Amino acid sequence: MQDSTLKRFGVSMEGNLLEKFDLLVKQKGYENRSEAVRDLVRDALIQQLWEGDEQIVAGSILLFYNHHQRNLLEEMTNIQHSVHNLIIATTHFHLNHESCLEIIVVKGKVKDIQQLSNKLTSLKGVAYGKFTVAPVDQI
Ligand code: NI
Structure with missing residues (x-):
């Protein structure tokens, strides 16, 4: 069964990277950082899927x-x-x-x-x- 409940986890990054990330969140119109991170993770998972691909x-x-x-x-x-x-x-x-x-x-x-x-x-x-x-x- 798919677990669709929201879970929280902590993320650490350099201050200047976080500043840039916040700017990206704003520019792309995300409600908050979490929404942006979810999108980035989905993208990374799609990339990962390709790795075993013979196409x-x-x-x-x-x-x-x-x-x-x-x-x-x-x-x-x-x-x-x-x-x-x-x-x-x-x-x-x-x-x-x-x-x-x-x-x-x-x-x-x-x-x-x-x-x-x-x-x-x-x-x-x-x-x-x-x-x-x-x-x-x-x-
Ligand atoms: Ni050069």
Whole structure:
């Protein structure tokens, strides 16, 4: 049986992250933080569902990072070469003295692409990563 009763739990985060989160809550028109967190959790669960999926998808992995971070460029290149068959194109933008924006266009099994995205976004020096995807056979 599904438990739909509301449960409470505590969340700790850095003050500046919380400030940004509160701004997001306001901008997106959520009633409160709880409602926003519920939506974020639902999104994360959908992403998680994809991980075992064999479906062929196309999409992009967007990465913001600091290229001064030690070994980051080398690790990124190694990871991308190890799954070169999934990568259609990469575009790199030098945003300012230290920040880079990279867009990696991908196509392949969703579980493989999700794994690649997780590897890249969890590298030290990557400030933000976003994986967007669409199922190829439904376009
Ligand atoms: Ni750059």
